[in-house]
Ligand SMILES: Nc1ncnc2c1ncn2[C@@H]1O[C@H](COP(=O)(O)OP(=O)(O)O)[C@@H](O)[C@H]1O
């Protein structure tokens with residue numbers, strides 16, 4: 001027996017390939033959507049991995065520092081470091097903002113890191129070019145996704161920074177590239193008021209009789225000095241000693257310091273389960289719609305192709321072709337269309353993934369899932385056409 | 401009269417029921433011997449197509465008897481279980497238009513029938529090509545149907561009707577789209593095949609050009625058949 005489906009496809013291959021191409025672009029979009037979601041999850045994981053922390057200590061009752069604002073006093077880290085099981089503890093600040101370089105600006109997550117040596121929590125674990133920050137001020141390590149190169153100068157608030165090192169795939173959970181600057185500079189950028197505000201506040205302080213007491217001349221100066229310092233950071237990153245269990249250390253910090261502490265698993269749940277959950281649902285909805293649209297297209301095309309062959313099907317039935325053979329012919333065509341579509345979709349998704357501004361992660365397992373989905377969709381959508389074909393009366397081949 | 405060929409006795413077919421019922425066949429009696437080509441002639445609406453459909457086992461008669469070869473296929477009910485296999489193995493169909501499968505080449509259009517019956521591809525194709533010689537379409541064996549002239553397509557369609565060597569061939573206005581020369585050629589081929597393969601052939605027609613060629617003719621009017629002897633003209 002010959003393959004009727006194969007012969008039909010060979011006969012009308014142009015129509016098939018064009019239809020498969022259209023379907024393939026749609027499948028490509030679907031695979032890319034899945035890749036965008038995977039990319040978001042991977043960005044979140046990369047952020048956690050690159051922070052070098054085992055525990056995140058944040059303000060009580062917050063989901064900080066990535067999902068909610070959190071502020072802690074900048075001297076807390078000392079007492080945390082003294083706790084059993086803690087190897088290293090370091091302050092860190094995060095602030096997502098527009099970073100200016102001349103005419104243009106780029107959205108980046110500016111990360112303030114404490115002075116120290118490589119391996120300090122919060123520090124970029126490896127560089128692709130240049131060196132780590134060595135001076136206390138106005139040096140920066142930037143991710144290459146910012147577009148900055150070594151030696152570039154850029155501006156955050158009032159200060160100018162020089163790029164001394166470059167990283168790769170150091171991104172926020174939003175996919176924004178990271179820029180590392182010294183902690184002091186970063187907290188200034190985050191908490192410091194502008195000159196006018198400082199003036200205003202000083203004037204108000206001077207005018208407040210409680211602070212401006214002739215009998216205690218130093219009081220006013222002290223008050224003003226305390227107003228202009230900003231003793232806050234967003235989180236303390238903690239590395240634990242080997243031999244200690246993260247959750248035990250977290251428990252004791254929680255108990256003694258009355259702080260919120262998250263371990264790696266909890267942090268991932270916050271990022272993936274809360275921070276990007278809405279985006280994930282959005283993408284999921286999109287995937288559902290794309291699947292329905294693909295199914296509708298396959299169903300419509302296969303149905304149309306079948307309607308165009310009603311007379312031939314009547315003849316085939318009259319000369320004794322089994323229903324199974326005819327159903328098989330239509331089913332095989334639907335699957336063939338799906339295969340062409342999948343191959344085209346896989347290729348296009350792979351080709352255009354690097355062009356996306358955010359990371360698109362095409363996981364092989366997603367391709368396998370997509371392939372299974374395409375085949376199932378094609379099989380289901382060929383049912384309408386098969387039903388139509390099976391209803392054809394062989395008597396139709398004999399004229400009226 | 402004869403053991404083989406076609407025997408139809410008291411065949412009736414009613415479409416629908418109650419007030420709107422149509423008695424398309426009221427009393428049909430026919431006998432066609434193996435090797436014989438008979439004409440079935442009647443005005444439009446007289447029941448010709450209905451008779452072919454009953455005999456071709458695609459619709460069920462209401463009453464009567466039908467015998468194909470030496471087997472009773474219908475006796476107030478189907479006597480054969482697998483009508484599909486009956487059509488495939490025992491009846492050759494030739495339609496008004498060729499109705500070739502457009503995505504199969506000429507050889508496979510014909511070879512499809514033995515293939516459907518389970519024969520190997522090579523053997524099926526060989527069987528098809530053998531017929532092409534007799535039908536003078538040998539040179540078009542690899543062509544697609546769309547590349548053939550109307551006459552060639554009809555000859556391929558005839559080959560398809562013959563390829564399984566069915567004891568019975570039903571032809572529904574096979575010469576309608578052809579000019580008189582080609583129409584006569586088709587009738588000649590049918591006679592030739594009937595003779596060679598002991599086939600009983602019924603040709604439904606109202607084509608004036610070919611009516612004189614039949615030795616025997618059945619007239620059908622309002623669902624009732626009547627036998628007549630024809631001119632049996634030598635059309636060679
Ligand atoms: N499927 C059907 N349902 C009801 N009536 C039908 C059907 N097919 C044919 N008829 C009627 O049966 C009669 C015979 O039709 P048909 O066999 O097609 O005649 P012919 O082929 O000789 O023109 C006509 O009156 C026609 O209207």
Ligand SMILES: [Mg+2]
Pocket residue numbers: 399400448449
């Ligand atoms: Mg008719």
